[in-house]
Amino acid sequence: MIFILLIFHSVQPAPATLCTSRVFCQGPLLHTVQMARIFPDSKTFVDLKMIHDEKTTLRNFRRFLNTNQQKPNKTQTKKFVSENFQKHSEFENWVPPDFTPSPEILSHITDNEIRNFTTNLVKIWPQLARKVRPEVLKSSQLYTIIPVKNGFIVPGGRFREFYYWDTYWIVEGLLLCEMYTTVRGILDNFVFMVKKYGFVPNGSRIYYLNRSQPPLLTLMVASYITATNDIQWLNQNIKFLDLELHFFLKNRLTHVVKNGTKYHLAHYVSHFGTPRPESYFEDMTTASSLPNHEKRTILFESLNSAAESGWDFSSRWIVDQYGGTNANLADIHTSRIIPVDLNAFLCQAFLKLGKLYSLLGNEERSGYWMEKGDDWRKNIEAVFYHKEDGIWYDWDNVMGKPRRxxxxxNFVPLWAGVYNLDKAEEVGHKAAGYLVTQGVLDFDGGLPTSLTPSGEQWDYPNAWPPLQAMVIFGLDQSRDPKAQKIAEALAQKWLHSNLECFYQTQKMFEKYDVQHFGESGNGGEYTVQSGFGWTNGVLFQLINRYYTKKKR
Structure with missing residues (x-):
């Protein structure tokens, strides 16, 4: 049986838009500056402001090359950059108008220590709040920032703009702090992106236009509507949720054959065959061992595709000749892996969108998306679910088998509820058993992302907040007593480890180390970042579920 997953709608998506800037996205100027390594972080250069327009900047660059016999050294390159670019704050420090230091959730927390910690978390929101300056809106061609009119919450650290999937957990935290106006503005920013580009890019920079991220916009909207019942906003904007999902259906599908049956499922894929501008030097270094241009192009596409997954980088995308992970980042093959989480995110979005259409009385569109979600759920079970192990696995589309x-x-379908919910307790019980058999419940600092110590940041020993949340809430929602008991223990461990780290450092981090209670994570291509938007959002969710007398 073949499932053809295409949709037709009156609003048609724009093609995936690649950044065409010959300064910040591709070309000899970018190559020269980034390979001179005048900044320790490649992102620093592509976040600068051009002093002149692009045409003048490129003319100055050609003159610079000629003056230096086409081979400028690091000092000369640094001088060129200082004469043509400058650091400039694109954002205002903006206090959201609906921010309050004492949201109602604080009065429902029964534990004094947790209440004090939560009070400190609330105070972080204004520190992460940003709004694009008016002069940037007027002269946006000089910047890489994609200008939006409404304020937003950034992750923190080097991540000074807003990001796609980070924002889902940020939104959940903001809603629990009753910051409904801020959330509506954030959603309006995302709708603007879909209107302009036909999809939501990885983040709000032009150099992110070569890829998206896990599709959680519909879920954000569903949470906002549940909290506010803002049917007017939904009625005005629901067609853009349709449009965004259409982008994935049109641009991210591939076919899978299992037991003679062909399925259409999604994978992460970017056709941007050059280094990521914000990690240019790092990508060129990874490619340095490859013998020819063709292999490097394939590598760059895989690196961009992995960045689209949000898991940049992980042994999850690295494949050796036997289908295992005994290789390095030069052996990344993202698009051959059919990821269980992406397909669960999409299935969840289809079902949520169907319910949102039903709220508006549009039963035709509701039925369309509910049927699509139903079909996709069956595909997820058929392709990804491993009955013996009681868990879902990614599918290796070259080897034609699951990556066990x-x-x-592996737990995202449980969290997303994209399985036969009549068997929720049984499925939850087996998923809990899988955690036990894998031996991951005894780590002091949470659940490891993987059991592979690759040195990449989305691997052992790092623990990431959104992954903790999805496992915990997936187990909890299954209603299986064993699964719920494990979920509560994991929630308590995670919260107290985060709390300990905050007391020691006065910071919240993007990731933590499972080996050591209360310590931040490490590894990957940049140092661990503090802030941190999704960390805080996840904690609000866990505190609301496990430490309040009034469950919301």
Missing amino acids: LFYLS
């Missing part, structure tokens, strides 16, 4: 490896992404 431990990753927390």
Whole structure:
């Protein structure tokens, strides 16, 4: 049986838009500056402001090359950059108008220590709040920032713009702090992106236009509507949720054959065959061992595709000649892996969108999306679910078999509720048993992302907040007593480890180390970042579920 998953709608998506800037996205100027390594972080250069327009900047660059016999050194390159670019704050420090230091959730927390910690978390929101300056809106061609009119919450650290999937957990935290106006503005920013580009890019920079991220916009909207019942906003904007999902259906599908049956499912794929501008030097270094241009192009596409997954980088995308992970980042093959989490995110979005259409009385569109979600759920069970192990696995589309490896992404269908809910307790019980058999419940600092110590940041020993949340809430929602008991223990461990780290450092981090209670994570291509938007959002969810007398 073949499932053809295409949709037709009056609003048609724009093609995936690649950044065409010859300064910040591709070309000899970018190559020269980034390979001179005048900044320790490649992102620093592509976040600068051009002093002149692009045409003048490129003319100055050609003159610079000629003056230096086409081979400028690091000092000369640094001088060129200082004469043509400058650091400039694109954002205002903006206090959201609906921010309050004492949201109602604080009065429902029964534990004094947790209440004090939550009070500190609330105070972080204004520190992460940003709004694009008016002069940037007027002269946006000089910047890489994609200008939006409404304020937003950034992750923190080097991540000074807003990001796609980070924002889902940020939104959940903001809603629990009753910051409904801020959330509506954030959603309006995302709708603007869909209107302009036909999809939501990885983040709000032009150099992110070569890829998206896990599709959680519909879920954000569903949470906002549940909290506010803002049917007017939904009625005005629901067609853009349709449009965004259409982008994935049109641009991210491939076919899978299992037991003679052909299925259409989604994978992460970017056709941007050059280094990521914000990690240019790092990508060129990874490619340095490859013998020819063709292999490097394939590598760059895989690196961009992995960045689209949000898991940049992980052994999850690295494949050796036997289908295992005994290789390095030069052996990344993202698009051959059919990821269980992406397909669960999409299935969840289809079902949520069907319910949102039903709220508006549009039963035709509701039925369309509910049917699509139903079909996709069956495909997820058929392709990804491993009955013997009681868990879902990614599918290796070259080897034609599941990757029976431990990753927390294996639990995303449980969290998303995209399985036969009549068997919720049984499925939850088996998923809890899988955690036990994998031996991951005894780590002091949470659940490891994987059991592979690759040195990449989305691997052991790092623990990431959104993955903890998806496992915990997936187990909890299954209603199986064993699964719920494990979920509560994991929630308590995670919260107290985060709390300990905050007391020691006065910071919240993007990731933590499972080996050591109360310590931040490490590894990957940049140092661990503090802030941190999704960390805080996840904690609000866990505190609301496990530490309040009034469950909301």
